Amino acid sequence: MQRYSAFAVAREALGYHQGWERAWGAPEPRAEYDVIVIGAGGHGLATAYYLAKNHGITNVAVLEKGWLGGGNTGRNTTIIRSNYLQEPSAAIYELSRGLYEDLSQKLNFNVMFSPRGVLMLCQTEHELRALRRTAHANRLAGIETEMVDTGRVKKLCPIIETAGPRFPVLGGLWQPRGGTARHDAVAWGYARAASDLGVHVIQRCEVTGIDVAGGRVTGVRTSKGPIRARKVAMVVAGHSGVLAEMAGFRLPVESVALQALVSEPIKPCMDIVVMANTVHGYMSQSDKGEMVIGGGADGFNNYTQRGSFQHIEETVRALKETFPMISRLKMLRQWGGIVDMTGDRSPIISKTPVEGIFINCGWGTGGFKAIPGSGWATAAMIANGGDRVADPFSLDRFREGRMIDESVAAAVAH
Numbered sequence: 001m002q003r004y005s006a007f008a009v010a011r012e013a014l015g016y017h018q019g020w021e022r023a024w025g026a027p028e029p030r031a032e033y034d035v036i037v038i039g040a041g042g043h044g045l046a047t048a049y050y051l052a053k054n055h056g057i058t059n060v061a062v063l064e065k066g067w068l069g070g071g072n073t074g075r076n077t078t079i080i081r082s083n084y085l086q087e088p089s090a091a092i093y094e095l096s097r098g099l100y101e102d103l104s105q106k107l108n109f110n111v112m113f114s115p116r117g118v119l120m121l122c123q124t125e126h127e128l129r130a131l132r133r134t135a136h137a138n139r140l141a142g143i144e145t146e147m148v149d150t151g152r153v154k155k156l157c158p159i160i161e162t163a164g165p166r167f168p169v170l171g172g173l174w175q176p177r178g179g180t181a182r183h184d185a186v187a188w189g190y191a192r193a194a195s196d197l198g199v200h201v202i203q204r205c206e207v208t209g210i211d212v213a214g215g216r217v218t219g220v221r222t223s224k225g226p227i228r229a230r231k232v233a234m235v236v237a238g239h240s241g242v243l244a245e246m247a248g249f250r251l252p253v254e255s256v257a258l259q260a261l262v263s264e265p266i267k268p269c270m271d272i273v274v275m276a277n278t279v280h281g282y283m284s285q286s287d288k289g290e291m292v293i294g295g296g297a298d299g300f301n302n303y304t305q306r307g308s309f310q311h312i313e314e315t316v317r318a319l320k321e322t323f324p325m326i327s328r329l330k331m332l333r334q335w336g337g338i339v340d341m342t343g344d345r346s347p348i349i350s351k352t353p354v355e356g357i358f359i360n361c362g363w364g365t366g367g368f369k370a371i372p373g374s375g376w377a378t379a380a381m382i383a384n385g386g387d388r389v390a391d392p393f394s395l396d397r398f399r400e401g402r403m404i405d406e407s408v409a410a411a412v413a414h
Helices: 006-014 042-055 087-101 103-107 125-140 150-156 183-196 237-247 309-322 324-328 368-384 396-400 406-410
Strands: 032-038 060-063 118-122 146-148 171-175 200-202 207-213 216-222 225-234 253-263 273-276 281-285 291-297 331-342 348-351 357-361
Touching: 032 042, 032 216, 042 060, 042 183, 042 357, 042 368, 060 183, 060 225, 087 103, 087 125, 087 368, 103 183, 118 125, 118 150, 125 146, 125 171, 146 150, 150 171, 183 200, 183 368, 207 237, 225 237, 225 368, 237 253, 237 331, 237 357, 253 309, 273 309, 281 309, 291 309, 309 324, 348 368, 357 368
Parallel strands: 032 060, 032 225, 060 200, 118 273, 225 357
Antiparallel strands: 118 171, 146 171, 207 216, 216 225, 253 291, 253 331, 273 281, 281 291, 348 357
């Protein structure tokens, strides 16, 4: 793989940048692989990369029915944080946040990780008590967070209106090492690094069926023909239930659309990420100056990737009481992503009833922040049959009643 550097840019400039190699290969599928990963989003690509990097399993294919990173990876608001209450959640999200810290160096691809800090506002007494509890849990887990008062909130983000009549700011939970990254770059970086290790990233290759014999997976049927495999990992977010049905089992997930929007670009006015869970809105400013705004999920199951006026109106109406300045902005664009929600709003990283099939899904509205940790844990589970970080998120927990309920704990699943 051609190494990216300032010297490489200068060298290629002499040749009018005609000498750059393809970032990743475009191979035709082989007849058989050791592992097939279905889904070339961030989680699927990270799984393939860590299979090759950490476990030496390079006979791997990543199959994507569309284009690389074209699903939720390219449709999110890029928040990275690990200030979760439950121990299993804190462990995997902190693993992920830590991996983001030097991911650009490890992948030799600038993912534009920006540890600008994430502030979760407390706008009710209940929320203040709940986030104080989370701060204590984070300290026990070794995660750097702190509770801040209203004055500190105003210093961290001067554009916030802290004395709002309906939603006054009583304080906040501050994680200084949280932040954002460039979503497309994360997918591209993992694809490039995995391809360099021998992984086949195959785009426009839709999986149309799962072949199972004697309770064990034998391969998949695709739009490019059948492919045999000893192990198959399903990492397809909102379409997890569809693939599981192909393999003959059901998942405790439901798919809904989550919507977001960006404003027209403006001068820098906000250098942190703010989450206002009471009004269910969150906002940051991109490098291009756009205000990136996320809101709620649809109240009904669907597979749409479009936005709707209803959610945009609800989100902006609530947020402008906390950020009055956004009332003067124009919306530049809006979109939706298909998120897969479990009952406890925690992910599933697990073996399945079909031997050789593994599942990574259920990240709900917060999957982007977990990409490195998710790929790390899923790869270990596939290679070794289990993993310390992944094991608590197995499918068995729903049968055994040991929920990892982040919905109740945090009042928001982002």
